Amino acid sequence: MAAKCTGVARGGTSVVSTAARRPAVARESRLRIPGVSVRTASAGNGIKPSSLFSSRNWRSSGERQGVVAHAGTKPTLLLFDCDGVLVETERDGHRVAFNEAFVQKGLPSSLNWDVELYGKLLEVGGGKERMKHDFSNRISEGDEEMKKVVEEAGGLDELAKDLHALKTEIMMDMVNANKMPPRPGIRRIIGEAAKAGVRMAICSTSNEKAVRAVLNSVLNAGEPLGVTLDDIPIFAGDIVPKKKPDPAVYELAAKEMLGDGWKAQTKDCVVIEDSRIGAQAAKSAGMKCIVTLSIYTESEPFDDIGVDKIIDCVGNQGEERVSLADMDLNGPLWN
Known part of the structure; x- marks a missing residue:
């Protein structure tokens, strides 16, 4: 059961303190992650390019069935970030997986991304980009x-x-x-959103394969939601040349899902983000x-972002902070 959120938010809005819902920090091992089978990446199990646009049906199951449960003027698109929005992944997921990858690849023992860093x-x-930034600084x-490791790997790009x-693979x-x-x-x-026929997508800077796994786990974490993994397109990773705070990923989602005239419809799209750079990307779009x-x-x-x-948090039923x-x-939310 998800942790209950309680407290007060900024600007006087009644919400809950994030301290009450923080998950315990996963115990890290420089050799292994308890309870997790870690595979080593190789040519045989490397990340395959995403076939984002070849097999997607971008209508929700509610829309396909003609279900309209929301009588107001619905958002044209409802777009979610992944990390920190769908799941609290950064501290106890991605960070832990990065550190384990550093160990498995034999990088310097001084390279350990603690919570603060x-x-x-x-x-x-x-x-x-995060790795290249940190390695370059070191x-x-x-x-x-670290310089020797980078040179032996053929450069920062290849190592990263x-x-x-x-x-x-570790994160998955x-x-x-x-x-x-x-x-x-x-x-x-x-x-x-599924019941109301609102089209949804995930827009993330993370690897598409990892985002797909997170979304799949969310959709299958309880009773069916009336929407499947194939109903929600994923725009992630290197699908755009510039990452957040650049608006490219949100603009791409709008262009691909709305077609001609997408620019005039962005004002009717709603984004749920968790970070400053993500919010900057959404508002810039x-x-x-x-x-x-x-x-x-x-x-x-x-x-200053607007x-x-x-x-x-969005809030479970009975504790809603926001609903469709x-x-x-x-x-009044937008006025």
Whole structure:
């Protein structure tokens, strides 16, 4: 059962404290992750390019069946970030997986992303970009051991690519082992959107394979929601040349899902994000944005971005912070 959220949010909005819902930090081992089968990346199990647009039916099952459960003016699209929105993955998922990948690849023992450092590195969008940023800083500060590792790998790009593939496999094992439950209320809001026929998508800087595993775990974490994995397209990883805070991933989702005239419809799209760079991307794309603060983003500044609502979580039934009905395009939330 998801942890209950309680407390007060910014701007006087009644929400809950994130401290009450923080999951326990996963115990890290420099050799293994207890209870998780870790595979080594190889040519045989590397990440395959995503076939994002070849097999998607982008209508929700509710839309296909003609179900309309929401009488207001519905969002044209409801777009979710993945990490920190669907699941609290950053601290106890991605960070742990990165550290395990560093160990398995024999990187210097000094390379360990603790909770504080990883929080700072999250200011850089994208896992490969995050590694290149940190490794470059270490080399510029005189880390000869790291410099040698990078040279032997054929450069920063090759090292980051190789490590990220392994990290993704480790992360997938953690997700498949049900180490990270959905955030409070996220299944509820997906179910409401499915019943109302609102089209949904995931827009993330993370690897598409990992995002797909997280989404699948969320959809299958309880009773059927009336929507399947194939109903929700995923725009993730290197599908765009620039990552958040650049709006490219949200613009791509709108273009692919709405077709001609998509630019005029972005104002009617709603994004649920958890971070400053994610909110910047959404607002730069001209979309409405609700921020659900996560472990690493609860202290980030948002006042200068113009986000429409800041809450601590979406909220389970009976504890709702926001519902699909609240997202009525003509409703008070946006005014």
